[in-house]
Amino acid sequence: MIKISQACLGVEEREAIDRVFADGYLGMGKEVMLFETELKAFIGNDVEIACVNTGTSALHLATQACGIGPGDEVIIPSLTYVASFQAVSATGATPIACDVDLSTGFMDVEDAARKITPRTKALMPVHYAGGFGDLAGVYELAKRHNLRVIEDAAHSFSGYYQGQRVGATGDIICFSFDSIKNITCGEGGAVVTKDKKINAKIKDLRLLGVEKDSDKRYSGQRSWDFDVTEQGWRYHMSNINAAIGRAQLKKIDRFAATRRQLLTEYDRLLDTKNIEQFQIDRNITDPHMFPVKVNPDKRDSLKAYLQEHSIETGFHYKPNHLLTKYSQKNCPNAETLWGQMLTLPLHCNLKNSDVEFITKTIAEFFEKG
Numbered sequence: 121m122i123k124i125s126q127a128c129l130g131v132e133e134r135e136a137i138d139r140v141f142a143d144g145y146l147g148m149g150k151e152v153m154l155f156e157t158e159l160k161a162f163i164g165n166d167v168e169i170a171c172v173n174t175g176t177s178a179l180h181l182a183t184q185a186c187g188i189g190p191g192d193e194v195i196i197p198s199l200t201y202v203a204s205f206q207a208v209s210a211t212g213a214t215p216i217a218c219d220v221d222l223s224t225g226f227m228d229v230e231d232a233a234r235k236i237t238p239r240t241k242a243l244m245p246v247h248y249a250g251g252f253g254d255l256a257g258v259y260e261l262a263k264r265h266n267l268r269v270i271e272d273a274a275h276s277f278s279g280y281y282q283g284q285r286v287g288a289t290g291d292i293i294c295f296s297f298d299s300i301k302n303i304t305c306g307e308g309g310a311v312v313t314k315d316k317k318i319n320a321k322i323k324d325l326r327l328l329g330v331e332k333d334s335d336k337r338y339s340g341q342r343s344w345d346f347d348v349t350e351q352g353w354r355y356h357m358s359n360i361n362a363a364i365g366r367a368q369l370k371k372i373d374r375f376a377a378t379r380r381q382l383l384t385e386y387d388r389l390l391d392t393k394n395i396e397q398f399q400i401d402r403n404i405t406d407p408h409m410f411p412v413k414v415n416p417d418k419r420d421s422l423k424a425y426l427q428e429h430s431i432e433t434g435f436h437y438k439p440n441h442l443l444t445k446y447s448q449k450n451c452p453n454a455e456t457l458w459g460q461m462l463t464l465p466l467h468c469n470l471k472n473s474d475v476e477f478i479t480k481t482i483a484e485f486f487e488k489g
């Protein structure tokens with residue numbers, strides 16, 4: 121089976137785990153501190169970084185740290201993993217679904233503007249498939265209405281936005297390092313911001329709200345006499361996960377080059393009559409996944425045909441406004457895409473010969489009618 125996505129792991133990750141075993145402390149400590157330092161060097165020296173246990177936790181803590189809670193609203197594009205919606209509703213705030221641009225899958229800024237109310241506190245754009253769409257428009261809208269911007273950058277780690285690594289600019293940027301993202305920690309996430317208060321708050325909230333416990337943990341100690349002022353969570357990253365992430369970060373440029381090269385191969389071979397691509401700038405993204413658009417009458421049978429030929433595909437994503445918990449109206453583009461979308465395999469273990477086989481099998485399907 122050709123998997124739709126997969127982590128790219130080697131002996132370096134295994135050695136990193138062994139190092140933590142030899143040290144003997146698997147929880148949050150020195151490895152996490154070093155991973156945060158290395159991420160900072162990678163992204164930009166004027167940002168602050170807090171690593172957490174998942175990308176969902178990163179979004180949840182970012183939202184809470186902005187003081188967002190019951191009675192508040194956060195606008196999120198409907199076309200995202202349910203994690204973005206769950207992270208917001210976890211604070212007691214209401215996620216408001218907005219529509220997406222058909223060509224990019226990115227937040228439709230005009231629709232987001234229509235959905236702003238006096239209760240709106242933040243916009244949460246999603247870097248769908250690694251693209252940045254009209255992110256500049258999102259920031260302009262946020263500025264006009266005095267809103268925070270929490271970027272769900274789960275798909276775009278190591279990409280470039282406005283000439284800098286994603287995360288180097290912007291308000292609050294959340295990454296995921298789950299087992300299929302651009303780099304993995306096994307499970308993990310990070311919140312990146314230049315706002316020192318937000319960073320300090322997240323560092324407390326990830327350790328059950330225990331004030332200033334992070335610095336103690338980095339030096340192998342912990343707080344015994346402390347204060348807690350608000351609800352926190354057990355969301356810190358472990359040394360094991362950080363060690364895997366550190367090994368992955370060293371390989372990121374090679375991973376990105378491989379993913380871009382595979383997409384160039386798809387471009388060369390893909391049946392352009394029947395397959396439409398999203399408009400995502402390959403020169404600046406580190407592409408996380410490869411969703412395409414197919415005639416909705418053919419989509420499900422194409423998926424089944426590929427499955428018969430041992431090619432795994434998927435749908436990214438079921439629009440959240442169609443889920444019972446988040447049921448809302450008026451996201452027509454997200455619904456159109458839901459009928460057309462098909463995600464083709466993309467990961468660093470894929471070979472050009474796999475892309476050749478996938479594109480040939482797709483062409484065969486359409487020739488047979």
Ligand SMILES: *Cc1c(COP(=O)(O)O)cnc(C)c1O
Nearest residue numbers: 174175176201203274296297298
């Ligand atoms: C993966 C993902 C998340 C959540 O990250 P986890 O680390 O899996 O919790 C959030 N948003 C999007 C768009 C994602 O793809």
